[in-house]
Amino acid sequence: MGGEEYMAQADKKLKSFGWFSGDQKFEDAAELYTKAANQFKNNKQWDQAANAFCRSAECHAKLGSKHETATDYISAGTCYSKTNVNVNCITNAVQLYVDEGRFSIAAKHQKEIGEMYEKANEIEKAVEAFQKAADFYDGENTTSAANGCLLKVAEMSAKLSNYERAIGIYEEVGKKSLDNNLTKWSVKDYLFRGMLCRLCTTDLVSSKKAIDRYKDLDVSFPSSRECKFLEQILAAVENYDKEAFTQAVVDYDSISKLDQWKTTMLLRIKNGIASAEDEDLA
Template sequence: MDENEKKARELIAEAQKKNKKGFFSFGLGSDKTDEAISLYEKAGNCFKMAHNWTEAGNAFLEAANLSLSQKSKHDAATHYVNASLVLKKDDPKKSIQCLTKAIEIYTEMGRFTIAAKHHMTIAEIYEKDLVDIEQAIRHYEQAADYYKGEESNSSAMKCQLAVAQLACQLGQCDKAANLFEEAGKASMENNLLKYGAKGHLFKAAICHFCVDLINGQKALKTYEECYPMFADSRDNKPFSFFQQKLSEALEQENVEAFTTAVQEYDNITRLEPWITSLLLKLKKTISEEEDIT
């Protein structure tokens, strides 16, 4: 047995003894219970060093539950988060359960920014580990809502952009288009974010085209009229030129022109995989061919 794991099990045994004695103590803040919490925390760290993630998580959970019984909500939330971090490696669902308990405490305390951060973590677990896109979207949206309430608009936008990209995977291109468009408009009004506005509107336009051709053409015209920098900026010419060629190819149902437009743009600015996937779906509306590059 690893030396750290051996030490951890000794600490667990000692903590259990302290906790049993604590049942006969008067008052919630008994020294014995506090000592047990400390021992469980130390055991959790020893299990971490031994790479025994499940036992580490269980030890932190014991510390969290005891802290909660002591009305030490902040400490309990910290232990739940620590439990979540180690359990994520072996048991993502249990990791989410721990973070959910931490979120309940933080929202009750009015700590909405940190609650939003943990909703983002849950969203990432659903997205990357459990591949549950609908749940990932739900938690990104909740995080965005909390961030907005705390005037953390940049963080809220980050969550909304994540929702937009995931919505595309579910075929919700209309929703994605609106979110990208909202991010683009907000960025235009912020000097620090203005540079990224063109990219957001570019993605919005692609999503609009995925809804239907007329929708995409209207969006493109609106962006060029309302946001001159979208069409006139020297750096943005590849964006607008590509989308004009894309629009023409779709309208004419010209597969060759569509493929050429994508290839030329991809040579200048590498397309993100999820955008390539959308373009593939667009191409299939005018052809059964599958290779767009």
């Protein structure tokens, strides 16, 4: 039997009347909608499958079965994600999990919403979704997962030129990571990223103070390649020396390959040198 036939049977079941139909018709309809959804999935008819799962969710909601309702919504959202960005179903599930006090699983699916928005390049929505996921994880004291979401917030906030938000997160996560043997080795990278964001603001006074604070914060930072590179480009920015800046970047990249995010930030800093020089000449 195909998905359409199961859907028709489920619709018919919901329209039935009788003294003993009550909850049973919703249970039977939910089962039929789920069978329809699986048939649609098998045929890669993703939107139809999602719709069938949503219908099943509605039946389970009538029965007061929050877990089953949430599960159906997650399945629907997964199907929708195959063809477009539709987070409504997963958002419904997250709210149900929150109502039940199941914040860890709510956080997991809230993070999925962030990933869906990021994939669709809807960065502002992704930022807020990851922030919400981080808050859920933090409430459950799941520090590592919370930090992972916060770092996504910082990365994308910087892309949106919200440097202060990014700086705050990189410094916060860096401080939290110092006392953990598994994460302390990542601290220099967080400080490095935070400093690149500071240099994007063209506030050299703040940048100089920050790099001194970072040296005091992490004893291994002053001798790191990251710190030495940051001092080189800071001096180049201060002296409006684009050639020295470019050479420092080339030298660093030849040993420690720069990723796309860092390359983007460095390009913004370099462009800021020209802007600042033009202002001084005006």
